[in-house]
Amino acid sequence: MEVAVIxxxxxxxxSSVTAAFATAGDRLVVADCDVDAANLYLIFNPEHGTGQSYIGGHKAVVDHALCTVCGICESYCRFDAITEQEGKIMISETSCDGCLFCSRICPMNAIKMVRSDKSRMYSGSFRNGMMVYGRLAPGEENSGKLVSMVRDEAKKAAGETGMKIILMDGPPGIGCPVISTVTGVDRIVIVTEPTMSGLEDLKRVFEVTRKFGGEVGVIINKYDLNEAMADRIEGWCAALGSALLGRLPYDRRVTEAMIAGKSVTEMFPDAEISKLLKDIWNKLITNGKE
Amino acid sequence: MxxxxxxxxxxxxxxxxxxxxxxxxxxxxxxxxxxxxxxxxxxxxxxxxxxxxxxxxVTHQVPVINKDACTWCGRCSRWCNYNAIFYLPNAKVIEVIENLCHGCGACSFACNSGAITEKPVVLGAVTTFSTxxxxxxxxxxxxxxxxxxxxxxxxxxxxxxxxxxxxxxxxxxxxxxxxxxxxxxxxxxxxxxxxxxxxxxxxxxxxxxxxxxxxxxxxxxxxxxxxxxxxxxxxxxxxxxxxxxxxxxxxxxxxxxxxxxxxxxxxxxxxxxxxxxxxxxxxxxxxxxxxxxxxxx
Structure with a gap:
């Protein structure tokens, strides 16, 4: 069973919720799909790991010795990545989308495409199972593809070890890496907070899960920051037929645990928040249907 | 600034x-x-x-393939670096997967038989407000x-x-x-x-x-x-x-x-x-x- 937290x-x-889930029960495979800002490894310190490089998208590079500055590439590029500066064709690495169009139409064959191999994927064991995570090199695109690679590796690890559950920590937002994370999973947990921004963003990500993902449940974290807003979010969940998995109080011990390299359920097993998290996790993996 | x-x-x-x-x-x-x-x-x-x-x-241009004019050469599909053109020549299947398309325009340039036109697809909006x-x-x-x-x-x-x-x-x-x-x-x-x-x-x-x-x-x-x-x-x-x-x-x-x-x-x-x-x-x-x-x- 695959569970995604977004x-x-x-x-x-x-990530704090994912860390708590990952240490609340049976051994499992944890996959950090927030490849842009992977953090769970700080809590789980996976050992005996293997690293693999992930080959990212293409970037166009001009060979100025061959370029005649004819400007054909510039006129066809739809990403505004190519400009002529001081008699030279310059390609902005940040704007280049890697479509290869310019390199195909250059009459002088002066544009080469290079691929970055700076992104990495790691896998190893941690104290309650296996962990897989990706780290996207700065400025890279195609993070969705790296997420898919992390998910494949997690499935492989689950197959090899016989562990039944894959728990994924997803990225923020609603774009490609999020879609990659939720596509085809069994359960989706949306963690929100009782703020206007939390509600707005919840609505948008909920729409994505309806198109791409599995059964959705919502956790309102730090509900006591604004209980009226938490009620409003709860009402919204009910109206859309999405299960409310629970409300969690604001508790500084979550941060304390993080600093100690532990999940809150590990460090403060008797805290109310830990008990709530364990309950939610048990419900999720037993039937999930409320 | x-x-x-x-x-x-x-x-x-x-x-x-x-x-x-x-x-x-x-x-x-x-x-x-x-x-x-x-x-x-x-x-x-x-x-x-x-x-x-x-x-x-905010839009980008996505290809529309006219199957009647298509000669099934497959060049558009080969030029697409995003796997957005699904092509099975024997079964006479050619489809644009709009979700994968980045709107680069390579396919319409690649087509030698004029079978590809383009249409705008909305990606989002930019809205200006005055406080x-x-x-x-x-x-x-x-x-x-x-x-x-x-x-x-x-x-x-x-x-x-x-x-x-x-x-x-x-x-x-x-x-x-x-x-x-x-x-x-x-x-x-x-x-x-x-x-x-x-x-x-x-x-x-x-x-x-x-x-x-x-x-x-x-x-x-x-x-x-x-x-x-x-x-x-x-x-x-x-x-x-x-x-x-x-x-x-x-x-x-x-x-x-x-x-x-x-x-x-x-x-x-x-x-x-x-x-x-x-x-x-x-x-x-x-x-x-x-x-x-x-x-x-």
Whole structure:
């Protein structure tokens, strides 16, 4: 069974919730799909790991010795990546989308495509199972593809070890890496917070899950920051037929545990928040249907 | 001058800083624009009552294949680097998978039989608003179920121009959407929190910015919830710390209701006034070596 934790809005507590789930029960495979800002490895310190490089998208590079500055590439590029500066064709690495169009139409064959191999994927064991995570090199695109690679590796690890559950920590937002994370999973947990931004972003990410993902449940984290807003979110969940998995109080011990390199359920097993998290996790993996 | 407010980690307070800084600068009568570049989760307009001035759809051109004119040569499919043209010549199947298409135009150029035309597909919208004091908010909003916000972000940055002070509220992370936003900024303020997650993502942001030859300054939000790891790192890396904002449930509550703390809490108003002074002083002359002249604790 694959469970994905996502949020729409960043910083609502996805990774802390995932860390708690990952240490709340049976051994499992954890996959950090937030390849842009992978953090769970800080809590789980996976050991005996293997690293693999991930080959990212193409970037166009001009060979100025061959280029005649005819400008054909510039006129066809739809990403505004190519400009002529001081008699030279310059390609902006940040704007280049890697479509290869310019390199195909250059009459002088002066444009080469290079691929970055700076992104990495790691896998190893941690104290309650296996962990797989990706780290996207800065400025890279195609993070969705790296997420798919992380998911494949997690499935492989689950197959090899006989572990039944894959728990994924997803990225914020609603774009390609989020779609890659939720596509085809069994359960989706959306972690939100009782703020207007939390609600707005929840609505948007919920729409994505309806198209691409499995059964959705919502956790309202730090509900006591604004209980009226938490009620509003709860009402919204009910109206859309999405299960409310629970409300979690704001508790500084979550951060304390993070600093100690532990999940809150490990470090403070008797705290109310830990008990709530364990309950939610048990419900999720037993039937999931409320 | 463009100032980007960014962070590697999500939810550290980018929008909080950007909206309040914008509010203080507008109330002073500065010519200021706020561009919400977090096109996947645009929330800035929750904090303002403003009039919509115009809305422009952001589109890209997607191919339409006329099967009657197609000679089944497969060149379009080979030229597509995104696997967006599904092609089975024996079964006479050729389909465009619009979700994978990046709108580069290579396929229509590649087609030798004139079988490919193009149609616009909407990726999102850029909307310009005018606030009660006449400042502008430009919002980038990607359509739900689209893959990439980059074109919408670019369009919003273009729309917001570079007159006066332009505050870019950046998307989280360090991949393409972030790069597109900070690339156009003269000055980058990173908002972080003093936790191991915050530090890890901050380091990645700083490394990315340094590769782009940009030196950021940092604001530590919820400064008292974690440990000293971020402050130590800033000291070691010689990165200016602009402000430390302590965790305050009253602030969190005002924010949660889509209100501005600079309108309601004097201490917060004075903090953002100082931040605005700092930016106004550097306005027009901000280079890479800007150092803070004050620190708020």
């Amino acid at each position: 949020s729409g809005k960043g910083g609502t507590g996805k | 463009r100032i980007a407010v960014a962070s590697g980690k999500g939810g550290t307070g980018k929008t909080f800083v950007a909206t309040n800084l914008f509010n203080v600068l507008s109330r002073r009568g500065e010519r200021v624009t706020l561009a919400d570049c977090d096109a996947e989760a645009p929330d800035d307009m929750l904090f303002f009552s403003a009039e919509k001035v115009r809305e422009t759809e 009660d004091v006449g400042s502008r908010v430009v919002e980038a909003r990607m359509k739900v179920n689209e893959m990439s916000p980059v074109r919408v972000i670019k369009a919003a940055i273009k729309e917001s121009g570079d007159e006066g002070i332009v505050i870019l509220d950046a998307p989280p992370g360090t991949s393409c959407p972030f790069i597109q936003t900070v690339d156009k900024a003269d000055y980058v303020v990173l908002v972080t929190e003093p936790t191991p997650f915050g530090l890890s993502d901050l380091k990645q942001s700083v490394e990315t910015l340094r590769e782009m030859k940009k030196e950021p300054a940092v604001i530590i939000n919820r400064a008292d919830i974690g440990d000293g790891c971020v402050a130590e790192y800033l000291e070691k890396e010689n990165i200016p710390l602009l402000a430390e904002i302590r965790y305050d449930p009253a602030v969190a509550r005002i924010y949660s209701e889509g209100r501005l703390v600079t309108q309601e809490i004097p201490a917060m108003a004075s903090l953002f006034e100082k931040l605005a002074d700092h930016i106004s002083e550097g306005y027009g002359t901000v280079g890479q070596n800007i150092r803070p002249t004050w620190k708020w604790r």
